Amino acid sequence: MNKYLKPFLIILMLAAGLQQLNAQTVTLIPQTVTASIRGMSVINDRVAWISGSKGHVAITTDGGITWKWQQVKGYEKADFRDVQAFSEKKAVVIASGTPALVLKTTDGGNTWTKVFENNDAAYFLDAMDFADSKHGFIMGDPINNKFLLLETNDGGNTWAQVSNAPDALPGEAAFAASGTCMRIQQGQILIATGGTASRYICSPVNKLDWKYINTPLPQSKSSQGAFGIAKHNATLIVVGGDYEQPAKRDSVAAIFNGEKFSLSAAMPGGFQSGVEHIKGKTFIATGTAGTNLSTDGGKTWKQIDSGSYNVCLKARTGSLVLLAGDKGRIGILKF
Template sequence: MRRTARTARTGGGRAGRAVVAGTVCAAALAALTAAAPAPPAQAHQRPHWELKATGAADVRFRGLAAVDRRTAWVAGTRGTVLRTTDGGGTWRDVSPPGAGELQFRDVEAFDARRAVVLAIGEGEASRVYRTDDGGASWTETFRNTDARAFYDCLTFFDHRHGLAMSDPVDGKFRILSTGDGGRSWKVLPNEGMPAAQDGEAGFAAGGQCLVSSGPKDVWLATGGAARARVLHSADRGLTWTASDAPAPGGDPARGVFALAFRDRVHGLAVGGDFRPEQPSPRAAARTADGGRTWRPADVPPPAYRSGVAWLPHSRTAALAVGPTGTDLTTDGGRTWRTVDTGSYDTVDCARDHGCWAAGEQGRVARWER
């Protein structure tokens, strides 16, 4: 988003890019232990985040791709991309050469060798890179040349088809499409895109403002305007419908920051107001009709959340993360309870139960059950 359009959105897209990164400090990680007494050697912990040392304390990771329990990619400030293939025991710096001035906010990985990363910013700062060899080499496959565009998020339907979204240009969100795994991109026509509200934009807070489920369905989260909205397309971004979301609006710092869909009808939305001194009383919502209607959580997270993910193979459990903690729902988003107070910006889960979180000060963790 923009503060005078453009500096207010560092917690997200143009609206919060520069503010959030420097306003919230990491809290100490609080692991939950089992209530039943047991000798230390036999004690069992409840599910919790286990921190993994990355050696990148000066980097904030808002891009995250969980391939499985052993393999994950993270992307962040200073043009940094790291990859682990041993469960976070070691991390390899696979940053694209010459990218030190870029801010990576999203990464989509197909496996341990193939990944696509998005750098955000005005004009030519918005770029896409692809690697096919685990980050040993990268190819720049897109560079934005329109000064009015500001790209926020990526998503892929499969190994070939994907989309990227930009804040509104000429009054409508701009959609970029690829049909070859991110090797080439084209701007889609905007005739099927609803008009944007005044000040409306996406938040590049954790790579989850544009998400997909199945071969054609995709959702776009917005904020910064009078009403927070979720836009849905059932044809890979050609036509869209918009629905109001019960999240805070009316300010460049407020809106829906992240979405997660476990299928084409059941979804979760989280967000709020990213400013630490502001309350976020409606920080989560849920849908059971593909995003046509949204219901606020009966018991929402206690503060702003920037990332959300369904737990694998579950119809009711999900995690939401933000600078002040992690919340768990076990009833499909109706109620949430805080299970950790560490600072994370984004969360992602793989099908083998490999769930990862990443955030400021080089923090990366894996969910241990």
């Protein structure tokens, strides 16, 4: 290659990458409901569900442009921290706090059935995910030095506590901030923890055998740690920080290389509560400090929006990417 041509091509490639990054924007979709939204399930490019405070649940069937809201009757005080949807008719929601609740609908939210309830104040449900339409897990904060883990094998109709749940260190917990502190991806249960310890905990879905790896994210108090986790092929990313110091950019994203974590070279613009894979090496992360994008597998991040959100997810089938947060904020990532 011509020695003068090579630097020119490199400049063109960098410019193209920067242009691609700058092309990503978050479009806010105004809502009249002001619930705090933390639960999200994006099925395809048309259908998605969200869940939040004061018993609120909403569904879109047009890719996030319009939303049908409801307060689930009889559960107006429930805080629905996560939702798993299988279609525009069938979904499961979990409520944190006391009582700990799991509700299911099979008719698009017209009616809901209570499929699990526990009035023990120690039960605090953080996140839920499914390996397939039948097999799923709900994770909660530790009880007696074990993370609470509930399992279903019938699509969420019944739930039973798992005896071989992961161990928890004193003061370690998980964050019901985005429903992404526990994910099921590539046949593995992936858990991100915080508090006095920030760890990555994982196990095969079908044969529970837990591994524990420390992360370099902040850890020493209840507001610190890893809040969200996402994996694509060999790339695994955790994000978090300190929700009491949302503008602090130190140590809010890290990448796992199969043996240990390393901090991102260029951090997101502050605290992040959720992370999601988009395509290739592109990941999105969001939090109350804004939304950030990485096109190199989490090594470097660039802020693309300063609005406050709690969760970001991509369609399980399709390319739709939605964000949601406090005060009913809903956004769509535009490419």
